[in-house]
Structures are given as C-alpha cells and as structure tokens.
Amino acid sequence: MIKTKYSKIHLMVALSLTGSLGFIGQNALAQEDAAAPPEEVIALEKIIVTSQRRVENLQDVPLSVQAMSAEGIERASIDKIEDLQLYIPNLSMTETGISTQTYIRGIGSGNNQGFEQSVVQYIDGISYARPQLTRAPFFDMQRAEVLRGPQSILFGKNAVAGALNLTTAEVSEYSEGKLMAQLGEHGIREYQAMFNFPIVEDKMFGRLSLRSYKEDGYVKNTYTDSDEPQRDDFSVRGKLHYLATDNLTINIKAEHSTFDTKGRQIEIIQDEGNPGNAFATTLGAGFGLTEAITETDLDYRRQADGGDYSKNDSTSYVLDVNYDWNQYEVRFTAAFVEYEYDDLCDCDYIAAPLFTVPMQEDYEQTSYELRIASDTAQTISWQAGLFYQEAELNFNDKILIPTGNVGSPSLSVIPTAVAALTGNVALGQSMSGTSAARDFEQDSEHFSVFSQATWNISDALKISAGLRWSTEDKTGYREINIYDTDTGNITTSPYAPIVYNNLFAIENQQLTGHELNGSRSESSLDPSINIQYYFDPDTMIYLSRTEGSKSGGFDARAxxxxxxEFEDEGAISYELGLKTTFWDNRAQINIAAFQIDYDNLQVSQFDGTLGFVVSNADAEISGVEIDGRVALMEDLTLAYALSYLDHEYTDYVNGNCYYRQGSDTTNPDFQARYNPETGLCNYNGLSGQYTPKFNANLNLDYYYPLGDYNLHLNGNLAYVSEQDIHQNLDPNFKIGGYSKMDLRVSFEAEEWSISLLGRNITDKEMITYAGNSPLSGTFGADTIYAFVAPPATWTLAFNYRY
Structure with a gap:
C-alpha cells in the first residue's frame, strides 16, 4: 500500500518528528473518533522518554528534559553529540586540542584526562563518562534525551550538571531492514545498514547495525596541501533479544567502533607581539619563521607541519536481564566498556618544528546494577537499587622537541630560541632531541545505593523523594621525566631539566622531583524532593530540590x-516548572525556572606555558527555559525554544590568567583582577566559558502530499547570544551572537526517500573554542588558535526500508 494522507505510514513519519525545544518538528496527526463517523483531528502525539528510568510521557516528567526521536536524529543527520547543541538550548560541546568538553547550563569539565564529565553520557543505561567517548558516533538510535540539572539520584553520582540519556534501537520481534547512503561536500561518504531478524521463532531475535563514515575535511592546510580534518569512522553493533519465559527477558549487546581523524580544524586567528619583550614582536618573527604564520584571517586555511591525528577504538559488552516478579520489575545489568586512543597533537599550531605532543590513553570499566521497581499504578510506587563500578585509567604524553643543531633553521627552532633568550648555546643545545614525558594512572572503585518513591496522594497531587548514598575510593600516580629521544633513556644532560623547569614551567623528576602518589576515599549523600500538582490532566506544575555531587580526583595535566589533587563538587538545585497541553491537544508549552549553587566546581585552565591546572571554584547559576510545539495545520508543525542563563563565579580568586592580563590596559577591569604576587587572577563576578545569556531555536516541519508520495520540508534556525569561548576568559575572544540555519528537503515514498540536507546554509563563520598557543607567551607573542565550525555543507541521502 502506497502512503496516503491518513495512512499508517504517514502516522509513523509524524511520530518520528517529535520536537521539544526546537527539535525536528512533530507532524500533526489525523486520528479517528471511534464514537462518530471518521473525522480527522489535528493533534500532537505524545513524546515517550525514560528520563526517570521508567517509560513515561514527557509532559508528565517533572524535570527540564528534551527528547529527540530516531527519525529526528536521522533527518537532521546528527552523527555525534556535538551536532545536538544546535537543537538543544543550554547544551554546548566542543573539541579541543587535547580533550572534549560538554556543558549544560554553563557547567562542564575542561581539559583534563583526570576528569570524568560533569555532564555524563549514558548509553542504554551505562555510564560513558570519559571525555573521549563523547566523540563516538551515533548510529541506529532510538532516542536521545537531554536532562538538565543534577541527576545524581537515578543516573549516578557524577552527573552533577546533567545527563545525556541515549538509547540505541531496540531489537524488533519481526523482520525489518534499512539501508542508507549519503554523499556530500567536503568528501562526505556515509553508509549505514540495519538488519533485524528472528533466530528462534517467537523466542530469539537479533539486530545487526553497521555504519561507515568518511570525510575529507573543510580546512585547507596550505603547508601540506591537504584538507583537514579527515574523518574515518566505522562502527558495528550486534544485539540479541531472548524471551526466555513469559516473565524473563535477556538482552545482550556487543559494539565496537573506530573513529579516527587526521589533521584538525584549527586556525591561528591572532599573532601579536608584546612590546615589552625583547625577543619577538610576533611568534613567527621571533623564531625567524616568516612563513610559519602567513595570515590570521578566519578563512578555513591553516599552516601546520606536525601531522596531527587521533586514532580511537572503543568496545562495549552489555548484559541486561529483566524479570517480572508479581507486580515488580527486577532488572540486572552488567557492562564492560574499554577504549584506547593514540593522538599526535601539533600543539604549537603553526608550520614550524617547535614541538609535538604524542598522547596515549587506555581505559577499562566494569559495572553492575541491580534495580527493583514497583508498579507505577500503586498509591506509593518506588524503585531502588545497588550499583558497583571499578575503572582503570592509564594516560601518558610527552612534549617532544625535534633533534637539530643550534642555528640550523630546519630542526632547531626551540634550541636556537632558548640559546637566544638565555645567551647560552649549551642550554639551547641541551633541548635538542629531548622530551618531557608524563605518566599518569588513576584507579577507582565506586559503590552506591539509591531509591526513589512517589506518593500518589490523589489524581492531582504527587510527592516524590529520592536518595543516593555513594562511596568512592581513588588512587592516583603522576611522574614527569626528561628523556633523550634518540636513546629512549632519561637524559644525562645537566641543563635540559633546568630549562624545562625554569623556562617551560615543567617540574621534573631530574631537577625538583616529580613522582606523586595519592589516594582519596569519600562518601556523599544526595537527596531530592519533588512535588507535582495537576490542575487538570493536561496542565502540571512541579517544584523540586535536588542535590548532586561529583567525586574529586587527581590532575593529569598539571x-x-x-x-x-582537586576536591569533589557539590550542587544544590531548585527548579519550578510548568508543563501544559492546550488548544485541543494541538499546542504545548513547557517552562522551567532554576537556580543552582555549585560548591568546589572543578575548573581546568591553561597555565600559560605547556600545562593545564585544575582549581576549585564556587558558582551560582539561574535561568529560565521555555519550549513547546504547535500543530498549526494538519501537515505543518512549529517547535520553538528559548533559554536565559545567568552564570556567575562567586568564589574563584585563583584562576589562571590569559596572556598579558596584568598589562591589558584595553580591558582595565580584567587588568585589575591580576595578582602580581601569585600570578593568578580573580574571576569573582564573571561568567564562565560557554554561558550565553540567550539561546533560541525555531523549527518548522511541513508535509505536502504529491499523489502517492510526500514532499517533506524541515527548517531549523538556532540562535546563540554573545559568549566566552576562550579557555582563560580573555574578553577579546568573547564572540558575538550568531544564527545558524539547517534545511532538509525530502521526497518520500512508502519504502524509500531521497533527501537534500543543507547544514549552516547561510555559511556563517563560527569559532567554537579559543586559547593561547603554547609557548607563544614564553617567547613574547600573544598568539591565539581557534577551532572553527564547518561552513555551509550540502549532502544528498538515499534511504530504503523494508
């Protein structure tokens, strides 16, 4: 049967377009009234989520939550978390030279391999809290949910800023399949396949999903005459669904992904000198390399010689056992997650052989959870559980300086510069062919007990209370040694350790001693209470108070x-919300007002030379989030969102300064914050990185019948106001507000579709992250590098389902 205006296929497409807060729009549905002759009714369909570890209607969840369906993710070509931020206000994510950062409501975790994320990613209920795992690709998804504010009770101790609750597609109890091919600008080639099939009739079913993605890159490296970053992803996932008995279901998942890149989307956007430094006026001129930085325009062109790459492998196995015991659901989950990556960062970010930073990281995590949940129809419904996780992390990197003789321009930039600065050729030559190598290890063991109960006092009034007690033990180790790269042994030079310490601020084992061991044991008790009141079945208000915590740990990057060592975070959140559906179920509006006080927020900032230092700060955050949907016509739906955010540091007197902050007469307020005795800066009263005052989103979704086919149009407009993107809050890199528009045009039949997708169709130039180029300040230059977002990109996709 070919799809008609009111067919089941049309209904399925409409269901796929769920959109809250600017998501892919929900198509208005025509439904029949069973008590009267068939008459089509325009209405919004429910959005189903698991934000409270139960299957619920989004409008009944007393939290600020956004949800996006599998079809919505597919139609927007969202293949990683970073793409979600243009559909979700108050969510920010960006890649940096050495890490990945995710923020909700202005709270996240910066550059440090010792961190778990304050915004924790959960995939099928399993914590993927490590920064590198947020780069993993999306494919064959069922739903993506974004939960804002502390989520410690049901999701875990470290979800102090929020949670990304991602659900992969479930195994169907019938045969189906999907094939997808997408080709586009910048050499984009993507292929996906999914096969769902019975194995044992009425008992066992399987699902196999595969994805391959390649891209040539959108930034031209004029030094190497290559396009960057080149992506090469491949993922495979297998799922098994076994109906052991009428009451017992067993699910098994195995997944492996590789996601590699070559090159980076980095440009030098500023190269200015410090007149007070006798060595240089600009970084390139100081090293005598006039071709190292040829221009500083934002033009998708860079110069770099180090051959950046990132090679990532991740594997996970999940066993999920569900047992219906009378009126209770008993669920046991066991999971193993591991990943490793091998990175090379050309971290001077210019076309000169200053230094490179090779990095390796290995991580293994094993977790178990037992959860029991009662029937929600009871007067008092509840869920409770036990959770255990152990993890091992090994990380190493090195500052690698090439071999070369002083005076040789090809391989001796740093040695020659050191000789010029110090007036000592021996000191300069001691740097040739050396490295400062770091070894970092962190082991953790976590145990928690959690529960949440809801008292259904009446049809109109509910009170929920939750509690999570957690204990965690951690051990940490960090050592830095100076090596000769030719021999692989610790250096015998008496000078190299001195130069690394005095000029590059790297305290090392050979000079000052740098072999550190530590252990931490901490417990926390996180409570929550939530009151819901229904004025009628379609209008609900809620008031909540929630505490959250995140464990302390050890600084890998200093x-x-x-x-x-850095301390644990704590948060107290208050939220008042309204969720209502009106106009005969054609319109919805959700409002959440919040205030959150953070204690000992873990902030990582660049130290001005070659390291990142974690310090603790207090902050107050408040704001309002509004979202909704309107079925304007039978085939036209509008989704909208607006958020306001006020972020302020209340106790952050020891922040790392941006270069020349103490002499920045153009910004006297920031200059006055510099403490000459400590070399640190007072950031009290300022807002942090990625804290725009306003976010807005508008989405229009329209179906136009063309006989047996449909023309499907979807447009998305996102607005972000002024925000700080510099890692040390340099006010010169507070970027202005911008808008970004995406457009998709699809011609759809019952089993296939052809789609044209335009991302950033107005070709807006956007910077996502900025920082001082390492060593530029050491050698007298104020040089800034930045990550740049893609320009306008068009792709053509073909989908086939059976």
Missing part, C-alpha cells in the same frame, strides 16, 4: 608538583 606540570607542577603542587597541583595534583
């Missing part, structure tokens, strides 16, 4: 021995 180069000084006094920066090793």
């Amino acid at each position: 180069n000084t021995v006094d920066s090793f």
Whole structure:
C-alpha cells in the first residue's frame, strides 16, 4: 500500500518528528473518533522518554528534559553529540586540542584526562563518562534525551550538571531492514545498514547495525596541501533479544567502533607581539619563521607541519536481564566498556618544528546494577537499587622537541630560541632531541545505593523523594621525566631539566622531583524532593530540590608538583516548572525556572606555558527555559525554544590568567583582577566559558502530499547570544551572537526517500573554542588558535526500508 494522507505510514513519519525545544518538528496527526463517523483531528502525539528510568510521557516528567526521536536524529543527520547543541538550548560541546568538553547550563569539565564529565553520557543505561567517548558516533538510535540539572539520584553520582540519556534501537520481534547512503561536500561518504531478524521463532531475535563514515575535511592546510580534518569512522553493533519465559527477558549487546581523524580544524586567528619583550614582536618573527604564520584571517586555511591525528577504538559488552516478579520489575545489568586512543597533537599550531605532543590513553570499566521497581499504578510506587563500578585509567604524553643543531633553521627552532633568550648555546643545545614525558594512572572503585518513591496522594497531587548514598575510593600516580629521544633513556644532560623547569614551567623528576602518589576515599549523600500538582490532566506544575555531587580526583595535566589533587563538587538545585497541553491537544508549552549553587566546581585552565591546572571554584547559576510545539495545520508543525542563563563565579580568586592580563590596559577591569604576587587572577563576578545569556531555536516541519508520495520540508534556525569561548576568559575572544540555519528537503515514498540536507546554509563563520598557543607567551607573542565550525555543507541521502 502506497502512503496516503491518513495512512499508517504517514502516522509513523509524524511520530518520528517529535520536537521539544526546537527539535525536528512533530507532524500533526489525523486520528479517528471511534464514537462518530471518521473525522480527522489535528493533534500532537505524545513524546515517550525514560528520563526517570521508567517509560513515561514527557509532559508528565517533572524535570527540564528534551527528547529527540530516531527519525529526528536521522533527518537532521546528527552523527555525534556535538551536532545536538544546535537543537538543544543550554547544551554546548566542543573539541579541543587535547580533550572534549560538554556543558549544560554553563557547567562542564575542561581539559583534563583526570576528569570524568560533569555532564555524563549514558548509553542504554551505562555510564560513558570519559571525555573521549563523547566523540563516538551515533548510529541506529532510538532516542536521545537531554536532562538538565543534577541527576545524581537515578543516573549516578557524577552527573552533577546533567545527563545525556541515549538509547540505541531496540531489537524488533519481526523482520525489518534499512539501508542508507549519503554523499556530500567536503568528501562526505556515509553508509549505514540495519538488519533485524528472528533466530528462534517467537523466542530469539537479533539486530545487526553497521555504519561507515568518511570525510575529507573543510580546512585547507596550505603547508601540506591537504584538507583537514579527515574523518574515518566505522562502527558495528550486534544485539540479541531472548524471551526466555513469559516473565524473563535477556538482552545482550556487543559494539565496537573506530573513529579516527587526521589533521584538525584549527586556525591561528591572532599573532601579536608584546612590546615589552625583547625577543619577538610576533611568534613567527621571533623564531625567524616568516612563513610559519602567513595570515590570521578566519578563512578555513591553516599552516601546520606536525601531522596531527587521533586514532580511537572503543568496545562495549552489555548484559541486561529483566524479570517480572508479581507486580515488580527486577532488572540486572552488567557492562564492560574499554577504549584506547593514540593522538599526535601539533600543539604549537603553526608550520614550524617547535614541538609535538604524542598522547596515549587506555581505559577499562566494569559495572553492575541491580534495580527493583514497583508498579507505577500503586498509591506509593518506588524503585531502588545497588550499583558497583571499578575503572582503570592509564594516560601518558610527552612534549617532544625535534633533534637539530643550534642555528640550523630546519630542526632547531626551540634550541636556537632558548640559546637566544638565555645567551647560552649549551642550554639551547641541551633541548635538542629531548622530551618531557608524563605518566599518569588513576584507579577507582565506586559503590552506591539509591531509591526513589512517589506518593500518589490523589489524581492531582504527587510527592516524590529520592536518595543516593555513594562511596568512592581513588588512587592516583603522576611522574614527569626528561628523556633523550634518540636513546629512549632519561637524559644525562645537566641543563635540559633546568630549562624545562625554569623556562617551560615543567617540574621534573631530574631537577625538583616529580613522582606523586595519592589516594582519596569519600562518601556523599544526595537527596531530592519533588512535588507535582495537576490542575487538570493536561496542565502540571512541579517544584523540586535536588542535590548532586561529583567525586574529586587527581590532575593529569598539571606540570607542577603542587597541583595534583582537586576536591569533589557539590550542587544544590531548585527548579519550578510548568508543563501544559492546550488548544485541543494541538499546542504545548513547557517552562522551567532554576537556580543552582555549585560548591568546589572543578575548573581546568591553561597555565600559560605547556600545562593545564585544575582549581576549585564556587558558582551560582539561574535561568529560565521555555519550549513547546504547535500543530498549526494538519501537515505543518512549529517547535520553538528559548533559554536565559545567568552564570556567575562567586568564589574563584585563583584562576589562571590569559596572556598579558596584568598589562591589558584595553580591558582595565580584567587588568585589575591580576595578582602580581601569585600570578593568578580573580574571576569573582564573571561568567564562565560557554554561558550565553540567550539561546533560541525555531523549527518548522511541513508535509505536502504529491499523489502517492510526500514532499517533506524541515527548517531549523538556532540562535546563540554573545559568549566566552576562550579557555582563560580573555574578553577579546568573547564572540558575538550568531544564527545558524539547517534545511532538509525530502521526497518520500512508502519504502524509500531521497533527501537534500543543507547544514549552516547561510555559511556563517563560527569559532567554537579559543586559547593561547603554547609557548607563544614564553617567547613574547600573544598568539591565539581557534577551532572553527564547518561552513555551509550540502549532502544528498538515499534511504530504503523494508
């Protein structure tokens, strides 16, 4: 049967377009009234989520939550978390040279391999909290949910800023399949396949999903005459669904992904000199390399010689056992997650052989959870459980300086510069062919008990209370040694350790001692209470108070021995919300007002030379989030969102300064924040990185019948106001507000569709992250590098389902 205006296929497409807060729009549905002659009714369909570890209607969840369906993710060509931020206000994510950062409501975790994320990613209920795992690709998804504010009770101790609750597609109890091919600008080639099939009739079913993605890159490296970053992803996932008995279901998942890149989307956007430094006026001129930085325009062109790459492998196995025991659901989950990556960062970010930073990381995590949940229809419904996780992390990197003789321009930039600065050729030559190598290890063991109960006092009034007690033990180790790269042994030079320490601020074992061991044992008790009141079945208000916590740990990126341990975070959140459906189920509006006080927020900032230092800060955050949907016509739906955010540091007097902050007469307020005795800066009263005052989103979704086919149009407009993107809050890199528009045009039949997708169709130039180029300040230049978002990109996709 070919799809008609009111066919089941039309209904399925409409269901796929769920959109809250600017998601792919929900198509208005025509439904029949069973008590009267068939008459089509325009109405919005329910959005189903698992934000409270139960299957619920989004409009009944007393949280600020956004949900996006599998079809919505597919139609927007969202293949990683970073793409979600243009559909979700108050969510920010960006890649940096050495890490990945995710923020909700202005709270996240910066550059440090010692961190777990304050915004925790959960995939099928399993924590993927490590920063590198947020780069993993999306494919064959069922739903993506974004939960804002502390989520410690049901999702885990470290979800102090929020949670990304991602669900992969479930195994169907029938045969189906999907094939997809997408080709586009910048050499984009994507292929996906899914096969769902019975194995044992009425008992066992399987699902196999595969994805391959390649891209040539959108930034031209004029030094190497290549396009960057080149992506090469491949993922495979197998799922098994076994109906052991009428009451017992067993699900098994195995997944492996590789996601590799070559090159980076980085440009130098500023190269200015410091007149007070006798060495240089600009970074390139100081090193005598006039071709190292040829221009500083934002034009998708860069110059780099180091051969950046990132090679990532991740594997996971999940066993999920569900048992219906009388009126209770008993669920046991066991999971193993591991990943490893091998990175090379040309972290001077210019076309000169200053230094490179090779990095390797290995991580293994094993977790178990037992959860029991009662029937929600009871007067008092509840769920409770036990959780255990152990993890091992090994990380190493090195600052690698090439071999070369002083005076040789090809391989001796740093040695020659050191000789010029110090007036000592021996000191300069001691740097040739050396490295400062870091070894970092962190082991953790976590146990928690959690529960949540809801008292259904009446049809109109509900009170929920939750509690999670957690204990965690951690051990940490960090050592920095100076090596000769030719021999692979610790250096015998008496000078190299001195130069690394005095000029590059790397305290090392050979000079000052740098072999650190630590252990932490901490417990936390996180409570929550939530009151819901229904004025009628379609209008609900809620008031909640929630506490959250995130464990402390050990600083992997600092180069000084006094920066090793950081304290645990704490948060107290208050939220008042309204969720209502009106106009005969044709319109919805959701409002959430919040205030969150953070204690000991873990902030990582660049130390001005070659390291990142974690310090603790207090902050207050408040704001309002509004979203909704309107079925304007039978085939036209509008989804909208608006958020306001006020972020302020209330106790952050020891932040790392941006280069030349103490002499920045153009920004006297920031200059006055510099403390010459400590070399640190007071950021009290300022807002943090990625804290725009306003986010807005508008989405229109329209179906136009063309006989047996449909023309499907979807447009998405996202607006982000002024925000700080510099890692040390340099006010010169507070970017202005911008808008970004995406458009999709699809010609759809019952089993196939052809789609044209345009991303950033107005070709808006956007910077996602900025920082001082390492060593530029050491050698007298104020050089800034930035990550740039893609320009306008068009792709053509073909989908086939059976």
